[in-house]
Amino acid sequence: xxxxxxxxxxxxxxxxxxxxxxxxxxxxxxxxxxxxxxxxxxxxxxxxxxxxxxxxxxxxxxxxxxxxxxxxxxxxxxxxxxxxxxxxxxxxxxxxxxxxxxxxxxxxxxxxxxxxxxxxxxxxxxxxxxxxxxxxxxxxxxxxxxxxxxxxxxxxxxxxxxxxxxxxxxxxxxxxxxxxxxxxxxxxxxxxxxxxxxxxxxxxxxxxxxxxxxxxxxxxxxxxxxxxxxxxxxxxxxxxxxxxxxxxxxxxxxxxxxxxxxxxxxxxxxxxxxxxxxxxxxxxxxxxxxxxxxxxxxxxxxxxxxxxxxxxxxxxxxxxxxxxxxxxxxxxxxxxxxxxxxxxxxxxxxxxxxxxxxxxxxxxxxxxxxxxxxxxxxxxxxxxxxxxxxxxxxxxxx
Numbered sequence: 001x002x003x004x005x006x007x008x009x010x011x012x013x014x015x016x017x018x019x020x021x022x023x024x025x026x027x028x029x030x031x032x033x034x035x036x037x038x039x040x041x042x043x044x045x046x047x048x049x050x051x052x053x054x055x056x057x058x059x060x061x062x063x064x065x066x067x068x069x070x071x072x073x074x075x076x077x078x079x080x081x082x083x084x085x086x087x088x089x090x091x092x093x094x095x096x097x098x099x100x101x102x103x104x105x106x107x108x109x110x111x112x113x114x115x116x117x118x119x120x121x122x123x124x125x126x127x128x129x130x131x132x133x134x135x136x137x138x139x140x141x142x143x144x145x146x147x148x149x150x151x152x153x154x155x156x157x158x159x160x161x162x163x164x165x166x167x168x169x170x171x172x173x174x175x176x177x178x179x180x181x182x183x184x185x186x187x188x189x190x191x192x193x194x195x196x197x198x199x200x201x202x203x204x205x206x207x208x209x210x211x212x213x214x215x216x217x218x219x220x221x222x223x224x225x226x227x228x229x230x231x232x233x234x235x236x237x238x239x240x241x242x243x244x245x246x247x248x249x250x251x252x253x254x255x256x257x258x259x260x261x262x263x264x265x266x267x268x269x270x271x272x273x274x275x276x277x278x279x280x281x282x283x284x285x286x287x288x289x290x291x292x293x294x295x296x297x298x299x300x301x302x303x304x305x306x307x308x309x310x311x312x313x314x315x316x317x318x319x320x321x322x323x324x325x326x327x328x329x330x331x332x333x334x335x336x337x338x339x340x341x342x343x344x345x346x347x348x349x350x351x352x353x354x355x356x357x358x359x360x361x362x363x364x365x366x367x368x369x370x371x372x373x374x375x376x377x378x379x380x381x382x383x384x385x386x387x388x389x390x391x392x393x394x395x396x397x398x
Contacts, residue, residue: 085393093335095382121147160204163270187213204230210259224259246273263287277305334387341385346377367392
């Protein structure tokens, strides 16, 4: 039955105007809200166009905009990562009197928070801090990027050395980087870098504070420098067919034995092949210490998606050999096993793991088991330390 109740034309007009405002994008509630949107909501409530409850619902559906403090900042993003994990490592010794124990731990492996953005048109910046019990600067760089073939960067960041080391911790395929990478990593020193590329070729040149990786000691009375050079080739477009193939050669030189870097000269040669769901990474490293002893080694790491873009399996084998008297240690958790023999100069390790990608590298679950052996390979040496380590955890970044 049709109602004879008179139409409230004022109410209808208000609703029509409100709907038109939304349709025209005046409020743009699908986009982040700002102070103007909130003021407009208050005005609509005051003029009896919408109710206070409707306004409250709309406020809850919108995001808060963080605006730069200076007008010269044309882009600003908040970034961060949380990585938590559990590890258990069980050790055993042969050829030595003491026996090894075991070790387990829950750990916030990395918790970082930072900002990145753009100044004017040609400047980029990034500041990221570790925010655990003690807050300290992890990375801080400023880049002049007007010329893609020759970007200039100053600040605290990693040198370009080693494929695995220069792959973000949010994107590595294993729970921990290889022992080889750990022995050769150059930290995050303060320095000046020039980098760029054209076509298939890229390069990286840098000079850093070789005395320390801490920003608390700046370049006053600096008596040690770390020099960096790198050349890379990206052959993806040359090969085609969706295949990615890259090679890179990296070099580091520390000019003083008093510096933080353990090698006088170090070389890293790496290759990375990607085709469909298959990925293969391999790397060789060589380093000579200031006392003429050297370390060399390699790893090979194939991986494959068992379920496209969702479940990935990875395997890694690494081998390291040091001169007599060189102690190679163990991986991060095996090194904490009480009494485990770690003074050997030959290291072999096998890692098998998997990753479940919930939202790509932004959120994923990882697990792996590694079997590592460090033994004395010098003449007459008998010492051997073996550890089996299980690690599982979650990786999140934003």
